[in-house]
Amino acid sequence: MTSSRTDLPVQVVAGPRRHGVVEYAAQLASVLGAPSLVGGPEVLDGPAPDAPTHLHFTERLLGATAEESVRRVVDWCRRTPTTVTLHDVPQPWASEDRVRAYAEVVRAAAGWAVSSHHEAALLRRALSRVDVDLPPGAVVHLPVVPVVPRPEPAPAEEGTATLAALGFVYPDKGHRELLQAATELRARGREVDVVCLGSAVDGHADLLDELHRRAEAGGLRLTVTGWLPDDELTAAMARVTVPVSGHRHLSASASVNRWVAVGRRPLLLDGPYAREVDALRPGAHVLHDDAGLVPALERALDDPASTRLPDGEVPGPDLPAAARQYAAWWTSVHRTVADPVQPVLVPFP
Structure with a gap:
């Protein structure tokens, strides 16, 4: 496990690196400067760190089957407080088995996030099908990671x-x-x-x-x-x-x-x-x-x-903006603040 900022959850970067979800997890861990645990799905079968963690979930990313993925994630969440980013949220026509997989992960996690408000609405609708109330979560839009330098357009040619x-x-x-x-x-x-x-x-x-x-x-x-x-x-x-x-x-x-x-x-x-x-x-x-x-x-x-977008124009949000949103959310999830002491009112003379 690599380590750096200890005030952030350990970023679990698990799964095949070519998978877009895993690449996104790795990008976030890097820009956050967060401690990270990197490897295949089997990293979730090993020792859990003595700290909160965050991982990205879609039902077949962390196992050969949805059942294996869910088992791994739920077991991991039992061993350490874990927030999850849910990807590929079930559409209204998804099977009940698929919906229950996401419901199990939501129930086991310390908190959930998705990548659009539309996904949050889909998740709420899906879980209602299996009588699971969706607790409050977070929406962090997928970032635009600009390619630098921007590739030059090919010269216009006659033809197809x-x-x-x-x-x-x-x-x-x-x-x-x-x-x-x-x-x-x-x-x-x-x-x-x-x-x-x-x-x-x-x-x-x-x-x-x-x-x-x-x-x-x-x-x-x-x-x-x-x-x-x-x-x-x-x-x-x-x-x-x-x-x-x-x-x-x-x-x-x-x-x-x-x-x-x-x-x-x-x-x-x-x-x-x-x-x-x-x-x-x-x-x-x-x-x-x-x-x-x-x-x-x-x-x-x-x-x-x-x-083509105008030269120099890179619409956001960018990766650092997404990272800041995650960091603020984790503070609200993992850090507790003592209730204030009841004030003592001194009578005015």
């Missing part, structure tokens, strides 16, 4: 434009809708292809087959890059013509933030979370509804500069 989606490929991420829109643009004489900057989630290889069939039927070229190292991903994000985030059910999104971090202004499907982050950083995204995707793509293709 690229419409790009970022992140894991899985159902409801908007890939089908993007391919349909690209097919319509092709029918209108626009030379466009689609790029998926990411890889398929385990268990969804069949979705890749379906997307390739859809692309072929629409006369499109579909490129799925798979996982890319940071420098290659950043260069690819700067190079594409139009950045698109079409997730159907966003509740928090590091992918949207990453587009902003490299100076891109992504097209963002309208919804509760989209409106929340658009209010948080006005002008950093282009919101559209389903019917407006094709027109929004056409406007972006006609004005490529509209897909």
Whole structure:
């Protein structure tokens, strides 16, 4: 365990480092200068520090199954006061088993946080399904971690434009809708292809087959890059013509933030979370509804500069701001203050 500031909870950075949740945990620990415990999920099976801790939870991050993850976290919380940041909060149609997993973690933890007010509402709604009252928690928006130096945009070239989606490929991420829109643009004489900057989630290889069939039927070229190292991903994000985030059910999104971090202004499907982050950083995204995707793509293709943020502009919140919010919250959770002594009123002469 590394150590530095002893007034902060030990940051448990557990799980595969390539996972976005684990990377976020590591970034927070670093900027906080907090003591940290780093390793695979099995670190939760080892000795707990003699101090409060904080960890990040999504049901399969800390074990091969949801049950294993929950068992590890609940056991850890019994051994040391632990706050948790909950990710991938259950949507209204989630199974009762998944909802109960989050309920167990909330009940075991000393406090909970999520990454948007929309997530907090989803969590409250989910836990009410299993008759669990949600105690007060915290909302700390995912930070924008700017890429420095910002990558230079690729010079405009004649030829086929690229419409790009970022992140894991899985159902409801908007890939089908993007391919349909690209097919319509092709029918209108626009030379466009689609790029998926990411890889398929385990268990969804069949979705890749379906997307390739859809692309072929629409006369499109579909490129799925798979996982890319940071420098290659950043260069690819700067190079594409139009950045698109079409997730159907966003509740928090590091992918949207990453587009902003490299100076891109992504097209963002309208919804509760989209409106929340658009209010948080006005002008950093282009919101559209389903019917407006094709027109929004056409406007972006006609004005490529509209897909980029002005030089030097880095909308927040940044990582230090998120860290300050966490530090203030932990003070309220872990530090007790004695009740004031009842005042003695001296009669006025």
